[in-house]
Amino acid sequence: MKKIDTFEAKEKIVNISTLSNTTRISQDPVQKQLTYVWKNICTHSGFVLDIASGMGLLVNKLFTSTKFDIIASDISYFILRDSYNNLSAAKNARLTKMAFDATASPFRNGSVDMITNYSGLQNIPAVKSTLKEIYRICNDTFYCITSFSPNDDETNRIKKETYNLSDELIMASEKNSCMKFIREAGFRVECDNSESIFTPKAPRSAFIPNFGFDALPIADSVFENCTLIAKKINI
Numbered sequence: 218m219k220k221i222d223t224f225e226a227k228e229k230i231v232n233i234s235t236l237s238n239t240t241r242i243s244q245d246p247v248q249k250q251l252t253y254v255w256k257n258i259c260t261h262s263g264f265v266l267d268i269a270s271g272m273g274l275l276v277n278k279l280f281t282s283t284k285f286d287i288i289a290s291d292i293s294y295f296i297l298r299d300s301y302n303n304l305s306a307a308k309n310a311r312l313t314k315m316a317f318d319a320t321a322s323p324f325r326n327g328s329v330d331m332i333t334n335y336s337g338l339q340n341i342p343a344v345k346s347t348l349k350e351i352y353r354i355c356n357d358t359f360y361c362i363t364s365f366s367p368n369d370d371e372t373n374r375i376k377k378e379t380y381n382l383s384d385e386l387i388m389a390s391e392k393n394s395c396m397k398f399i400r401e402a403g404f405r406v407e408c409d410n411s412e413s414i415f416t417p418k419a420p421r422s423a424f425i426p427n428f429g430f431d432a433l434p435i436a437d438s439v440f441e442n443c444t445l446i447a448k449k450i451n452i
């Protein structure tokens with residue numbers, strides 16, 4: 218079996234020292250955002266709806282508060298079925314799993330106070346419809362953990378286009394466009410807990426010969442990790 222070549226990625230990690238002083242390197246950038254959201258909503262009561270929960274990094278963090286129940290949702294029935302299986306009985310009693318497409322959820326207008334999402338917007342092709350749907354069901358706040366490419370990130374943009382990603386999805390990876398989409402859905406939005414993260418280019422594919430890179434970023438990049446706080450205006 219061919220060994221996966223991670224040499225290039227390792228080589229670039231060594232070069233982190235060449236980054237500007239303003240580029241801070243967090244030891245655990247994901248946990249930093251998850252903790253930030255959790256701190257903001259830990260005293261909330263009732264329930265929290267998490268959109269595109271996947272295997273549940275954010276859901277598991279939210280369980281650190283005992284004040285609210287959690288609805289984990291995803292378009293994939295299977296990922297919901299196969300995740301969250303080792304929870305304590307107490308946590309399990311507070312969890313509901315719901316499989317649905319985030320562009321067409323089964324909730325009434327304004328029926329959900331608190332909605333969360335970690336890394337879902339980058340994975341749902343119909344970003345605008347998803348945001349409109351979240352706005353429809355939201356009654357208060359939508360916390361969205363995401364990361365943005367630099368505005369002039371032409372190298373990775375070209376690669377995203379070759380993957381046939383939707384225009385919306387490509388635009389949502391840029392901060393200004395993403396914030397605009399959220400405003401157009403009806404929310405008032407601000408970006409908080411922002412941090413610049415150096416991400417070395419992904420190693421060349423060992424699975425698809427001659428394809429080159431099959432993951433992003435294809436060049437060393439500095440992404441902005443942050444939490445978008447979207448408030449429903451008409452409350």
Ligand SMILES: C[S@@+](CC[C@H](N)C(=O)[O-])C[C@H]1O[C@@H](n2cnc3c(N)ncnc32)[C@H](O)[C@@H]1O
Pocket residue numbers: 268269270271272273274275276290291292293296317318319320334335336337340341342
């Ligand atoms: C990167 S994962 C999310 C990680 C997760 N939020 C966490 O906390 O670990 C992206 C998820 O989006 C889900 N997804 C993709 N399209 C979707 C859609 N239209 N509606 C709901 N979920 C969707 C995928 O099934 C996948 O589980």
